[in-house]
Amino acid sequence: MLLEVNGMKSSYGRIEALHGIDVQVGEGELVALVGANGAGKTTFLRALSGVQPLTNGEIRFDGADITKSKPQARVKQGISQVPEGRQVFGPLSVEDNLRLGAYRRRGADTDADLERVFETFPILKRKRKESAGTLSGGQQQMLAMGRALMSNPRLLLLDEPSMGLAPLLVGEIFNIVQMLREQGTTILLVEQNAFQALAIADRGYVIETGRIVLTDTGENLINDEKVKAAYLGL
């Protein structure tokens, strides 16, 4: 397993948000974590990136215990996150945003990676000199994804990439996620948009108020009566 999370607990003050999460992601897999608003999806991803402290449990990445690693060390080891709400560096140019994505690889030649990101997201090449804050929501999402890819991640964490986007753009973003996966990137996709996420996922987890309540292949989860009732509105 590339990523193994065992018994992860995390709290905001006295309120426990995650009550012991177990999740595994294998090399090359696309795993979806779906659940309602406030279920703990974002908390879980932040804990994986090291910006939200754990109160219990462990995180293993490629066999090594990274539970106590600093965020920058995790990026260096290959965990890269596209945060919820995109979080681009608004006043900085598109190109600067992307170059900062490769911050942990200073000294390495990142021009080739930049070109590869521009190939995946041609719109970013056309806007490379513009400040990121002037991009549309969909373009900012692409920029946030490109920025994360600039670190050459072994594991890409995607937090609600479809949030706040028009349906047409949502489709485009999911196409890109699938394409990245076909290129061999391991992806952990967190989504409220359960149907579309599970449709492209190898496996899925369903999270409810800080607990994993179901796990199966993406296909089986889509056909699961409980999931249908609770998340797919069918």
Add this chain to the structure above:
Amino acid sequence: MLGEFIQYLFSGLTSGAIYALVGLGFALIYNASHVINFAQGEFVMLGGMGTVFLAAAGVPLPLAVVVAIIGTACVGFALEKLAVEQTKNASVVTLIIITIGASIVLRGAAQVLFDKQFHTLPAFSGDEPINVLGATITSQTLWVLGITALIVVVLQWFFNRTLLGKAILATSVNPLAAKLVGINVSFVLLLSFGMSAALGAIAGVLITPITSTNFEVGIMLGLKGFSAAILGGLGNPFGAVIGGLILGIVEAFGAGYISSEYKDAMAFIIILLALFFMPSGLFGKKGTERV
């Protein structure tokens, strides 16, 4: 008439450049942490006093200057490491109060470690006055203006051309995203305090031959630098420089043409006017961003 005007102008530009350096220090720390560091003036004092006492102890002047600047930068590091970083999750207001405490400690320490007298340094390249269009300026004035200009250019290059500089900007814009791309945010904070302290110390060294220094000069210089930063738009380094120059020039003309009694009041009148009519300063963020 013209001579008088030029005289005031140069005197204003000189003190304005010093305010600009102090204001830059405020802007750097504010950008990285949203903290207003009220110990900024003490960095200026430490630079000047440190150089004076190292020189008095027999250290050659150029070396004394370098050691004083590096030493002050270390005080900046220490302030961040020992005070600011320890108070995890403290509110910005708490941190600001900590910097006020630090300024009092530094003044007290300087009183004990150095003394309470006024001290001066020899001008860097002699006291020979230079005649410019009927005004008499000292060579030290040119040092102040030249070095300030050089610092502004270097900082501009640092923030616009280097990845580390951009990482500092990115941290000030969005600390969470900065962490997620792997920027060591606590290092950025440490660096900002060190850079601010060094800037303050440089200002202190530059101004000491002109105005002399003692353990309390930091209070007024800190407030003036703060006014410069507010006037220019807090968090905008470029604005702090312009704000500092405007402040210095207004002060000099106010003292020359109105009354020198009100010289110090000018800075505070400007800051009040700025806060009343332009709360975000001349070049402050207006706060438009697409969500």
